[in-house]
Amino acid sequence: MTRLGQLTLQRMEVIDVAIVGGGPGGSSCAAFCAAAGLRTLVLEREKFPREKVCGDCINPACWPVLERLGVTEQIRNFPHGALNAVEFIAIDGQRLRVDLPGGAKGEIAIKRSHFDSLLLDRARALGAEVREEATLIALDRTAAKDWKIDIVRETLRARVVVGADGRNSTVARLRNLLPRPERERVALQAHIPLPRDFGNRIVLQFLPEGYSGQAPVNGQELNLCLVGTPPTISSLRAWAEREFDLPPIQPWRTITPLTRDPIPVAHENLFFIGDAARVVEPFTGEGIYYALRSGELAANAIIKILGGEGRKSALRQFARAHRAMYRGRLWINRLARAAVLSPKTASTLLRVAKISPSILRLLTRKIVRPR
Numbered sequence: 001m002t003r004l005g006q007l008t009l010q011r012m013e014v015i016d017v018a019i020v021g022g023g024p025g026g027s028s029c030a031a032f033c034a035a036a037g038l039r040t041l042v043l044e045r046e047k048f049p050r051e052k053v054c055g056d057c058i059n060p061a062c063w064p065v066l067e068r069l070g071v072t073e074q075i076r077n078f079p080h081g082a083l084n085a086v087e088f089i090a091i092d093g094q095r096l097r098v099d100l101p102g103g104a105k106g107e108i109a110i111k112r113s114h115f116d117s118l119l120l121d122r123a124r125a126l127g128a129e130v131r132e133e134a135t136l137i138a139l140d141r142t143a144a145k146d147w148k149i150d151i152v153r154e155t156l157r158a159r160v161v162v163g164a165d166g167r168n169s170t171v172a173r174l175r176n177l178l179p180r181p182e183r184e185r186v187a188l189q190a191h192i193p194l195p196r197d198f199g200n201r202i203v204l205q206f207l208p209e210g211y212s213g214q215a216p217v218n219g220q221e222l223n224l225c226l227v228g229t230p231p232t233i234s235s236l237r238a239w240a241e242r243e244f245d246l247p248p249i250q251p252w253r254t255i256t257p258l259t260r261d262p263i264p265v266a267h268e269n270l271f272f273i274g275d276a277a278r279v280v281e282p283f284t285g286e287g288i289y290y291a292l293r294s295g296e297l298a299a300n301a302i303i304k305i306l307g308g309e310g311r312k313s314a315l316r317q318f319a320r321a322h323r324a325m326y327r328g329r330l331w332i333n334r335l336a337r338a339a340v341l342s343p344k345t346a347s348t349l350l351r352v353a354k355i356s357p358s359i360l361r362l363l364t365r366k367i368v369r370p371r
């Protein structure tokens, strides 16, 4: 850096916390940091509202965090699907239905354009500054051990950085922490007209080439997800076009990878939350909960550190709480992954579950439950 560059950097105002990514993880972290009086900045690549490849299902575990964020009422006021059952469909067409706990704290499906915008607006209302269409392109430590953050055409400085920028995290990549992705699978997602009499159910359908998740997001639209491998995804799309009578020009959103190794979440003045920290199998529909809650946990640690409490113990506590969040749950995720990687095995499991439905009920309730 030139001497002039160094001088400019020294004179630059230092923000308390810069959060890269305005998804559920970033917005949650920003809202809690701003509410505690920290000067908080969110850098978001997209212009909201925007859709995102997701099943749009909000696990009941999210409600307590959403309550602490003060947004439950607004969420319920948006169009959404209130989901009362999961129906598993095997390759041979056999069906098995598991009822879900209903009521105000039950599972819902809501378009991410609504959900994510509402959370980002909440962070804004609590005092966070939000920059949309602001893509992180470089991140460096300064001599003062804070961060020099480059977005297109602008440089900023922050004491703490949070990587909340999803599974392909630029923050992690720029810090050489992003694991090599396993490009074994790819997902497609679209909102399509809601078939008549679809009901208030989530459908998880195993197909020879992968699987499909379906959930009504309002009275007119169905969220349709397809998960396959690069060689099989086009035949899955052809299946969906036939099954739901879709035109070939149907627009689809896409994302990869669906799996990658987790990365260490707590570093000196640097945190990772949500998908940036750990990606879970989408089949179980829990990623949004982990994003919201890890955002809250990171905010607690940042508030302590910037408030002058011991950095090391706050980082240790955060890492411990982050691990605890997944404890006793990763085996379900592995089981779900094994099932979706081999739809034939999954269909056999479903046949067994049909004989003894309590097993599948137990597993489903372990995933879809308040925490």
Ligand SMILES: Cc1cc2nc3c(=O)[nH]c(=O)nc-3n(C[C@H](O)[C@H](O)[C@H](O)COP(=O)(O)OP(=O)(O)OC[C@H]3O[C@@H](n4cnc5c(N)ncnc54)[C@H](O)[C@@H]3O)c2cc1C
Residues within 6 Å of the ligand: 020, 021, 022, 023, 024, 025, 026, 043, 044, 045, 046, 052, 053, 054, 055, 056, 057, 058, 059, 134, 135, 136, 137, 164, 165, 166, 167, 169, 170, 171, 187, 188, 189, 225, 227, 255, 258, 273, 274, 275, 276, 282, 283, 284, 285, 286, 287, 288, 289, 291
């Ligand atoms: C097929 C599929 C179905 C799923 N279904 C469900 C479901 O039904 N329920 C559920 O709970 N979870 C589901 N998930 C998982 C869920 O989508 C994620 O876990 C969740 O979105 C993670 O939130 P996040 O805030 O960590 O990241 P994201 O939601 O990915 O948000 C990251 C944000 O960072 C921004 N960003 C990225 N790079 C940059 C950059 N360089 N600079 C600035 N901003 C940047 C992005 O624009 C984005 O807005 C599904 C996932 C898949 C793939």
